[in-house]
Amino acid sequence: MTRSIARSGKVYLVGAGPGDPELLTLRAARLLETADVVVYDHLVTDAIMDFVAPEALRICVGKQRNNHTLPQEDINQLLSGLANTHQRVVRLKGGDPFIFGRGGEELQSLVANGIPFEVVPGVTAACGVSSYAGIPLTHRDYAQSCTFVTGHLQDGSTNLDWTTLVRPRQTVVIYMGLGGLEEICRQMMQHGARPELGVAVVQDGTTESQKVICGTLADIATRVADGQLRSPCLTIIGDVVRLHPQLQWFSRRP
16 A cells, blocks of 8 residues: 655644643643644543634544544544644644543554654543542552553443452552443452442542542442432542542642
């Protein structure tokens, strides 16, 4: 297959962070201010989009579970097409584009089409949301490792490596796991995790609407249902969750 000739346009794959615009990198903010076009997902907050120049073209491509405004292949083609007609194309993704953001897939498509690109990492949700919830992902007394997993696979199922996830003295962070929370907890207990192991589910982490519900593997699904949490949520499982009452700072601000 013959690779096409590189165009003058360039695509910048940019991480928007977990929601708080103060967590944008300087590089990300500068690119948003000078972009010709910004292609963004639904997780990118309005406060972050305020950094985009008024004259820039804005294209929302959605990407909610089971509700994609554009299929991934169409997004890939869109980015290449925009690079043909615009000098600076910013592909803006919530969190970090290389952590469950399909950034690698989009870059592979750009490479195949001879489109130049740069990557600007962002604060991934696991780090940003846990920090704002007052839950350290590692702690010498509770967790010496941390595992990031996605709560549902491409076919919509929840089929994880349960043996690995129930290992002691670790923290498990689950992206996009709200819909499968009850099944995740059931499977972890079935594979040997303690029913009293701490679980925190955080909605809208790092934003003014942040909501944190804590419980255990045995009762968190009921607590979350009673609290009527909605996506986007991040789930943190491990003994570090017990530090939340002591270390939560965001909700205590004046």
